[in-house]
Amino acid sequence: MTPQVSLDSYVEALDRAMRASRDKRASHGGVQELLREFATDPAVLKEILRRHLANPKNMNSRHYPVLSIPIARTASIELLANCWIPLPDSATNLSTKAIHHHGEMLLSTATAFGPGYEHWMFKTPQYDANHDIYDLELLERKVHAVGNVAFVDSRTAHVPFYPPSLTITIVLWTTSSPTTWRDHLKRRPALQRNSESLRELLKRVGLARALDLKIVEHFDFTPTSSGFRILKDRWEFPQGPNADYLASLFSVLQATKNEDLLSIIKTQATNPMVQDQALVMSLSSDLEAGRSIGARLSAGHTGAAHANFTAEMVEAALRSRKVPS
Numbered sequence: 237m238t239p240q241v242s243l244d245s246y247v248e249a250l251d252r253a254m255r256a257s258r259d260k261r262a263s264h265g266g267v268q269e270l271l272r273e274f275a276t277d278p279a280v281l282k283e284i285l286r287r288h289l290a291n292p293k294n295m296n297s298r299h300y301p302v303l304s305i306p307i308a309r310t311a312s313i314e315l316l317a318n319c320w321i322p323l324p325d326s327a328t329n330l331s332t333k334a335i336h337h338h339g340e341m342l343l344s345t346a347t348a349f350g351p352g353y354e355h356w357m358f359k360t361p362q363y364d365a366n367h368d369i370y371d372l373e374l375l376e377r378k379v380h381a382v383g384n385v386a387f388v389d390s391r392t393a394h395v396p397f398y399p400p401s402l403t404i405t406i407v408l409w410t411t412s413s414p415t416t417w418r419d420h421l422k423r424r425p426a427l428q429r430n431s432e433s434l435r436e437l438l439k440r441v442g443l444a445r446a447l448d449l450k451i452v453e454h455f456d457f458t459p460t461s462s463g464f465r466i467l468k469d470r471w472e473f474p475q476g477p478n479a480d481y482l483a484s485l486f487s488v489l490q491a492t493k494n495e496d497l498l499s500i501i502k503t504q505a506t507n508p509m510v511q512d513q514a515l516v517m518s519l520s521s522d523l524e525a526g527r528s529i530g531a532r533l534s535a536g537h538t539g540a541a542h543a544n545f546t547a548e549m550v551e552a553a554l555r556s557r558k559v560p561s
């Protein structure tokens with residue numbers, strides 16, 4: 237099987253599994269082995285990268301602390317390759333984002349490459365109105381290493397810490413409810429093309445929830461000395477400049493030994509749609525010559541007190557809720 241056929245058949249198998257049953261949780265359980273196989277097949281990762289590089293528009297992207305490469309989107313599933321960039325000093329005792337849950341969405345994640353990051357999962361947060369604080373209980377704390385598959389249920393709070401070096405996960409998103417005509421409607425090209433403005437319009441007229449358009453509610457938590465506080469507004473890191481995205485993308489190619497994809501990149505370096513052709517050219521030379529290319533977090537990607545905290549801070553917040561007051 238060619239890598240191209242192989243990638244498509246994995247996507248089709250995952251999509252079919254998610255469409256086959258009304259019980260999406262059971263379906264996630266049923267595809268864990270398939271997702272592990274998919275994530276650890278180097279030919280598949282190469283094909284994901286090849287398709288990403290083949291679109292010149294992707295050379296103009298920017299990234300959050302995690303560089304996300306889309307793989308496929310159907311009415312039932314969304315698949316992404318998430319590239320977790322390490323801190324410059326390789327420190328691991330720092331959360332990559334606030335503790336959060338994804339509302340009614342379901343997520344399975346399989347580590348494809350790298351040492352993995354430490355992943356903490358908690359039970360659904362319980363509100364303590366007397367103290368205006370949330371109680372969290374730790375379910376699991378483990379390294380999400382290559383080949384590991386983790387399922388994050390709806391309303392299950394979790395937080396990934398920084399990995400010691402570049403780590404790539406394959407992520408499968410679905411809703412928790414059965415696929416309906418609404419999901420097919422959401423995948424229509426017009427809705428995709430104008431998704432931002434249309435989402436805003438639908439939100440205003442109250443239709444967004446009916447269409448289950450991944451409307452973000454208040455799902456972020458941060459540890460304090462007396463428990464966990466909810467963040468009133470959903471908060472996201474800013475996107476970094478395109479130069480940091482390109483350096484990070486090329487470092488992914490280098491770390492995963494996909495230098496043979498250079499021929500595709502070279503055609504992009506002269507494509508008028510590519511904004512920074514000079515940088516694409518110079519990074520291509522570095523990749524070709526074997527000069528080390530570092531992935532880059534950007535200004536504003538760390539140092540947010542409510543989103544970047546240590547394991548000890550979470551432990552202290554967990555302990556504080558066990559003391560009766």
Ligand SMILES: [Fe+2]
Binds near residue numbers: 336
């Ligand atoms: Fe998450």
